Amino acid sequence: xxxxxxxxxxxxITTVYHFLxxxxxxxxxxxxxxxxxxxxxxxxxxxxxxxxxxxxxFMINFALGLVTGIVQEFxxxxxxxxxxxxxxxxxxxxxxxxxxxxxxxxxTFLGLWIxxxxxxxxxxxxxxxxxxxxxxxxxxxxxxxxxxxxxxPVGYTFNAQTxxxxxxxFAAVLFNKVQLATFPHVVLGAYMxxxxxxxxxxxxxxxxxxxxxxxxxxxxRKAVRFGAVVALVASIGxxxxxxxxxxxxxxxxxxxxxxxxxxxxxxANAPFSILTIGSLDGTNAKPILEVPGLLSxxxxxxxxxxIQGINDIQAAETAKYAANPLTASTSYVPVIWMTYxxxxxxxxxxxxxxxxxxxxxxxxxxxxxxxxxxxxHIAIWTPLLPVLANSFGWIFTEVGRQxxxxxxxxTTQTGVxxxxxxxxxxxxxxxxxxxxxxxxxxxxxxLLRYIKxxxxxxxxxxxxxxxxxxxxxxxxx
Numbered sequence: 001x002x003x004x005x006x007x008x009x010x011x012x013i014t015t016v017y018h019f020l021x022x023x024x025x026x027x028x029x030x031x032x033x034x035x036x037x038x039x040x041x042x043x044x045x046x047x048x049x050x051x052x053x054x055x056x057x058f059m060i061n062f063a064l065g066l067v068t069g070i071v072q073e074f075x076x077x078x079x080x081x082x083x084x085x086x087x088x089x090x091x092x093x094x095x096x097x098x099x100x101x102x103x104x105x106x107x108t109f110l111g112l113w114i115x116x117x118x119x120x121x122x123x124x125x126x127x128x129x130x131x132x133x134x135x136x137x138x139x140x141x142x143x144x145x146x147x148x149x150x151x152x153p154v155g156y157t158f159n160a161q162t163x164x165x166x167x168x169x170f171a172a173v174l175f176n177k178v179q180l181a182t183f184p185h186v187v188l189g190a191y192m193x194x195x196x197x198x199x200x201x202x203x204x205x206x207x208x209x210x211x212x213x214x215x216x217x218x219x220x221r222k223a224v225r226f227g228a229v230v231a232l233v234a235s236i237g238x239x240x241x242x243x244x245x246x247x248x249x250x251x252x253x254x255x256x257x258x259x260x261x262x263x264x265x266x267x268a269n270a271p272f273s274i275l276t277i278g279s280l281d282g283t284n285a286k287p288i289l290e291v292p293g294l295l296s297x298x299x300x301x302x303x304x305x306x307i308q309g310i311n312d313i314q315a316a317e318t319a320k321y322a323a324n325p326l327t328a329s330t331s332y333v334p335v336i337w338m339t340y341x342x343x344x345x346x347x348x349x350x351x352x353x354x355x356x357x358x359x360x361x362x363x364x365x366x367x368x369x370x371x372x373x374x375x376x377h378i379a380i381w382t383p384l385l386p387v388l389a390n391s392f393g394w395i396f397t398e399v400g401r402q403x404x405x406x407x408x409x410x411t412t413q414t415g416v417x418x419x420x421x422x423x424x425x426x427x428x429x430x431x432x433x434x435x436x437x438x439x440x441x442x443x444x445x446x447l448l449r450y451i452k453x454x455x456x457x458x459x460x461x462x463x464x465x466x467x468x469x470x471x472x473x474x475x476x477x
Contacts, residue, residue: 004416006425007079010432012398014071016391022080023390027141027188027194028058029133031230033126040126045460046219052452053455054198060446062110064439066123071372071432079425083415086326088154091146094174105193106135117461125461140190141174141183148179148193150406151397152252158409164382165409181248185241189393191234193386196353199227200382203375205454210369219455221364227423228364231386237348250299250307253407255317255332256400258310259339261295270295270307310336321408329411334402349389356382 001009018408032055039047071093076084084091109131116125149155155172156165167173209217250257258264261273272294296305314332321327357380363370401407405415 001422003347003420003422003425004413006422007416007420008186008412009427010425011075012395013429014068014075014432014436015398016395018065018068018072019391019394020387021061021068022140022385023186023190023193024061024197025058025065026133026136026190027192027234028054028061028135028197029129030191031194031198031227032058033129034135035226036129038110040122045332045458046216046455047220048460049219049455049458050223052458053280054201056450057197057447058200059114060248060443060450064443067439068436078428079417079420080415081406081417081419085164086407086410086415087149087156087165088147090153090165090173093167093170094142094145098139102135102138102142104135106132106139109135119153122461129228137187144183144186144239145174145176145179148171148176148182150404151182151401152176152178153406153409157378158392165406177248178252181245185238185245187303188234188237188241189386189390192231192350192353193229193383193390195234196233196357196386197227197383199224199231199357200384202381202452203360203370203382204451206364206398207370207375207379208454210371216454221367221369224360224364228357228360231353231382232361234327235354235357238350244408246299247301253401254308255310255313255334256339257295257299258308258313259334259336259400260343260396262336262340263295263307264310266306266309266312268296269304270299326410326414327408329403329413332403334400339396339400342392342399346389346392346396349392353382353385353389356385361469 002421032051035051035054038044039051052056076091107127113121113125113128113132116128120128153165154176155167155169157168158164159166173179202220206217206220206224208214209220246257261270263270269292272291294303296307297303299305299307310333317332321329321332359378360370360382363375403411403413405412
């Protein structure tokens, strides 16, 4: 493989791995804040136990996400220096806001939340976890603004003398139409992930308590239903926001929509293919099972509208971009099978999450519990499915944009560093992959270690007025 292929593989491995932690971090902070709010308002210590239990699991995930996220910043300068030079004036602005505003807000108040249980007044301490969640949402907003520029570049002027895109409208970058569709979709996906995370772990303990006639059945039933409601409602929100995103994608990236469906010829009343078998070279596809008109509706809101096909878009983009060295490419068609199947795997994992959440709500209605072996498997798969759905979604988003690194402005092959050789990328990719493998083992062992005992009884935090000023801080977990 050449430097371009290796750089793309390295970025894919590190980015997908990092994004395993992101939706859990965003979503679980919201659910923990709600749990602590329930405890604050009701005085029910079961909500305090659940807050501290899931707070501990969140902190493990946050630490791993922080470590893996740092690598992303370095990769832009290491392997993608020409891209960094070309759009650094634009891409760097939202990332700077993410670091200086969102991350500092998130990390500062997380520290206050961890160490401030019996140091801060109850209401003020509750506010800190809500501010942590607000910080994670701000982080998502600014990072997605940067990514949305890559999907639909706006708010810039091209400087022919420096051969760079220069920022001239920061508001346009922040409120890009792709951003306005993507941001709610990603955040709702994070809430779905967090709801499934809470529901799956609580299901495991509810089944265990029911089989052993334990004393905490009611607490885990509350947690199961809470997580299931969040997962189900957020999943519906993901469907609605995804529909909006699909229409925006059809407008600004018609090739991605056509590739997602394996649609080679322009068609009115275009069908949505549930199953298609394509040729090995990706030049055509044979539909096996289709829903007539559904693709037209998803792309435009009309069942009879025309959707452009891959062949027509390829011809149009070749005529438009082939003469410019920054935009020239032998093909403007992404890898069809990856785009097609990741789109369906994303939807399939999301639908299964919805199904499991609905099943859990039905089963635990009234005083219902779960005892059969089937629920053990559902408890294991429920937290994993939305994580996989998020990953498949991002693979679809990034692979479907190819060969563009910035849609319509710069191809991926012209953004890669020219002074980095294949051996250097191989070495760094092997090191990162091995390191991430070790971190994955650490993450799983820590999670399993702290999940197994469940939400153990805890003492209510003392009133700060009862503590001496010189008493040391105590780690509350």
